[in-house]
Amino acid sequence: MKRNLSILALLGGVALSSHSHAATVVSPGDAGAIPGVVDFDYDYFYVMGDDHSASFSNWTDAYSWDHPQLASADPVLGEQTGWTHLTKWLAFTVTESVSLTIRLEAVDGIMYPDQTDPGEFLAAGDDLVPAFTLWSGFEANKENGSLGTNDPNGGHRWDNDGNLTTWMDQLSYFSHDGNLSGGSVLEKTLTLPAGNYTMNIAGNKGGIYDSSGVRDGFLATLTTTPVPEPSSLLMLGLSAAALLRRKR
Numbered sequence: 395m396k397r398n399l400s401i402l403a404l405l406g407g408v409a410l411s412s413h414s415h416a417a418t419v420v421s422p423g424d425a426g427a428i429p430g431v432v433d434f435d436y437d438y439f440y441v442m443g444d445d446h447s448a449s450f451s452n453w454t455d456a457y458s459w460d461h462p463q464l465a466s467a468d469p470v471l472g473e474q475t476g477w478t479h480l481t482k483w484l485a486f487t488v489t490e491s492v493s494l495t496i497r498l499e500a501v502d503g504i505m506y507p508d509q510t511d512p513g514e515f516l517a518a519g520d521d522l523v524p525a526f527t528l529w530s531g532f533e534a535n536k537e538n539g540s541l542g543t544n545d546p547n548g549g550h551r552w553d554n555d556g557n558l559t560t561w562m563d564q565l566s567y568f569s570h571d572g573n574l575s576g577g578s579v580l581e582k583t584l585t586l587p588a589g590n591y592t593m594n595i596a597g598n599k600g601g602i603y604d605s606s607g608v609r610d611g612f613l614a615t616l617t618t619t620p621v622p623e624p625s626s627l628l629m630l631g632l633s634a635a636a637l638l639r640r641k642r
Contacts, residue, residue: 417447417617428485433536436592440486444620448486451613452595453506453518455480459525459554459572459596462603476527476554478537481596484614485532490588492618498524498595500578504611522610524580525573525598527554529565532590537561552594565592572598585621 423439440448455461461477488494502520537549538561552559557567568591573580597610 417445417619418443420446420448422448422450425485428532430534431485431532432534434533435483435536436485437482438484438486440484440616441489442486442492442616442618443489444492444618447615447617449613449615451501451504451611452482453504453609453611454482454522454596456519456522456597456599456608456610457603459527459594459598476552476594476596478550478552481594484593484595485590486593486616487590488586488588488618491621492586492588493583493621494586495581495583495617495619496526496528496593497581497615497617498526498579499613500524501611501613506609516609518609518611520611521599522578522597522612523573523576523599524578524612525554525571525596526580527552527570527594527596528568528584529562529592530568530589531565532592533562533564554594554596574598576600 420440420442423441425436425439428436428439437452438450442448455477457463458477458480461475461480463477500520500522502518504518505515506518508514508516549561552562553567554572555567555570557565559565568586569582569584571580571582595612595614599610
C-alpha cells in the first residue's frame with residue numbers, strides 16, 4: 395500500500411506543480427469586431443491561452459435549447475431544436491491546444507429588458523437548467539428571421555446536437571450537453587485544438603411548457619489548462635515505473 399501511495403504522490407506532485415497558481419482572468423473583446431464576422435449577433439468574445447479563466451453572467455430562455463414550440467413544427471431538425479434569438483452566443487479563440495472546463499450554473503439577481511415596456515427591466519428566474527452546444531469556427535453572417543413551417547430550418551432555429559442547421563454554413567458541430575439530469579449546475583471538460591469556437595448557452599427545462607417566467611439567469615465560467623505533451627506523459631510514466639522498481 396505504501397508503494398502505491400508513493401507513486402500516487404509522485405504523479406500528483408508532477409500534475410499539480412504547473413498549476414499551483416490561479417489562472418489569469420481575461421476580459422471580453424468587442425463582440426462587434428470579431429475577425430471574419432460580418433453581422434452575426436455574438437454576445438461575447440474572448441481570446442484565451444492555456445491558463446486562463448473567463449466569466450460572465452446573463453439571462454437565457456428556460457426552454458431555448460430544445461424548444462417545445464419549435465420542435466413540433468420542424469421536420470428537418472426534429473425534436474432537437476434550439477431557439478436562436480432567446481439564447482446567448484459566445485465566440486472564443488484558443489491560441490493553443492487546451493483542456494477547457496465549461497461551468498454553467500443558475501443564479502438569481504439577473505435582470506432582463508421588459509419587451510412590453512421599453513426601458514424597464516424584470517427579474518429573471520433562478521431555476522435554469524443550463525445546456526450548451528459547441529461548434530468550431532465563427533459564423534460570419536446573421537441568420538434569416540423565418541419562423542414559419544415553410545422554412546423549417548430558418549434563422550429562429552438551430553440543430554443543438556449536429557450539423558443540420560443550413561444557415562450555419564461556417565460552423566462545424568463539436569460537442570454538446572443537454573443537461574438531461576435537470577441540475578442547476580452543468581460542468582464539462584473538453585480538449586480543444588487551437589482555433590476559433592462558437593458556443594450557445596441556453597436552457598433545457600423539462601415538464602409542460604410554461605410561457606410565463608421563461609427568462610432565467612446564469613453564470614458561465616470557462617477555464618483553460620495546458621494539454622500535457624506526449625513526451626511529458628511518457629516521462630511521468632517512466633518516473634513512476636522507476637520508483638516502483640526501487641520500492642520493490
